[in-house]
Amino acid sequence: MHYLSLRENMDTMKFIRNLCLSLLLCFSSLSMAVAEMTKDPLFVLLTSNDAHRTKMAIGMSNNQFQKGHPLTVYLVDQGVMLASSRFEHRYAEHQAMLKNIMVNGGQVFICKMCMDQYGVKEGDLIKGLKYANPDDMGEAIFQPGTKTLSW
Numbered sequence: 001m002h003y004l005s006l007r008e009n010m011d012t013m014k015f016i017r018n019l020c021l022s023l024l025l026c027f028s029s030l031s032m033a034v035a036e037m038t039k040d041p042l043f044v045l046l047t048s049n050d051a052h053r054t055k056m057a058i059g060m061s062n063n064q065f066q067k068g069h070p071l072t073v074y075l076v077d078q079g080v081m082l083a084s085s086r087f088e089h090r091y092a093e094h095q096a097m098l099k100n101i102m103v104n105g106g107q108v109f110i111c112k113m114c115m116d117q118y119g120v121k122e123g124d125l126i127k128g129l130k131y132a133n134p135d136d137m138g139e140a141i142f143q144p145g146t147k148t149l150s151w
Helices: 006-037 051-066 077-083 085-103 112-118 134-141
Strands: 042-046 071-075 107-110 147-150
Touching: 042 051, 051 071, 051 085, 051 147, 071 077, 071 085, 071 134, 077 085, 077 107, 077 112, 085 107, 107 112, 107 134
Parallel strands: 042 071, 042 147, 071 107
Antiparallel strands: none
């Protein structure tokens, strides 16, 4: 029968301890990565054309988007004016933030019926917007864990 020396026993214990610590670190990193990928989506309904309120809404939404939350912004009612070059003098910062959201993978939808109501023409829109439709809106709103905000 072969017995391990005290030194061999200690080396084996150190190896097992280091192996366990390595596995623990690997799994904890993996779980953090999975948690980052599954952040709750944010759906923002923007109905206002008030410069201050809408700047707060877009700014807060963009902040959460930068933290990894998928973002959908829906410009509806008077909110459609935010995306029109006719009102760029009033909403230049808003338009820059919306463009930044779209460039970085966020979605910004606009209501065509509301555009007609407020005289916003397709040629006046900032680039990258999508016309809202029931399927896209339903998909954005009803994703599991979606949080909704309205301004």
